[in-house]
Amino acid sequence: MQTQRTDELAYTTPLYSQAEAARIIQAPPTSFTRWAHGQRFKQRQQGRWGESAPLLTGVLAGRGLTVPFNALAEGYIIEAFRRAGLPMARIRPAIEVLRDEIGIDNALLSHRLMTDGAEILIRNGEGDLVVVRNHQGVFKEVVSEFLKSIQYENGYVSLIHLPTFEVVDVVVDPNRNSGHPTIERIGVRVEDVLSRVRAGEALSEVGEDYGLEPRELRSLIIQAA
Template sequence: MTVDRFTTPLYGIAEAAAYLSVPPSTFSTWAFGYVRKRPGGGTVKGTPVITATRPRRPNEPVVPFVGLAEGYALAAFRQAGVPLQRIRPAIDALKRELGLEHALASKRLYTDGAEVLYDYAEHAGDASARELVVVRNNQRLFSEVVERYLRRVDFALDGYAQVIRLPQYRVAEVEVTPLHAFGRPRFSRGGARLEDVLDLFRAGEPVDVVADEFGLSREEVEDALRVATRPAA
């Protein structure tokens, strides 16, 4: 089966949320939008901000790789403390000024996005969006939190994300890419699938044996176990 980064559903909502360390309810809002009742009557609506299809069955894959990459950028903005209602118009500004779809998954977000968001924040008087950008030596740059996230993405020749190194690991480098195992996490060093490493440990093998089997260090395996056993976001 050929995987198309833009159209092939690879991830369920809960799975994608876990990879990005955000609550499933948050990721669902990004994917499908929301309709909420106002306390005084009426409703407020939010449109989807990442690429996804509506599920027909529980837990089926609905998010293509490009949607996960868009969610990854949103997770960086969220980590920087900017609320979603402020992020939505900023995303519209990115799409409008950069002139492309899937702006959050594009390399141009990294090269031009800080300048666009700075200009948007200045003209809109949006203090929240301004928190995403700093000015250093007359250059508009993403804040350290956002920059730390965004430099963990590699891009294909078409300018869109192709590899994401997941943010929750401290020692191990674990990546997702549609080029291998239908986008399931794997260790960058050696290429072992994360699930295979966890399964061998769950089968009762000691950490050192698991590490030797997959060509990993003990610290890498322990880091993977830490992430796998921590409470859900």
């Protein structure tokens, strides 16, 4: 049985705007909004309007800080599936099956996704993530690949390493710098470094002050462009 993390408020307190959360996980803002609040759609056969349920948990309505770390992590995992080629029409039923078969609401955040969940999604024994609706394989190794960038505490996602920065390890940790992307090695927000670059300071001076190598600094600048 999984236990609650030490400070659940750190994971459920809104830390990000929807636009900021989408930018951190590099998902389209409109897609993130649909995942957070659901979407109205017209049912072709019945000719009536329906509404899909939200895929993310705990996102508040309105503007400002509405997205908790839990929802950001769920969005990160959904975006990983989507980038690997699984269409949203297949992701939704996959999440429903995970919730039903694993037996917990936030199955995407559970460490059991690596074990029980992987067995549910990988049916053919060849490392292919399959469509749970019809068991047709669609792409390989995506479960293990994206899980390499996630750390867990008491069975749930507690920290994400953002792979897009490549040469510098940038993490999102709700217990550090209010959940803002942080350079792991020095504990400084990415934004604090970039704000000095935008202000026109010499790259050599910024890098020296923070102990960043030129290639690390370039990676931060490129990803922020």
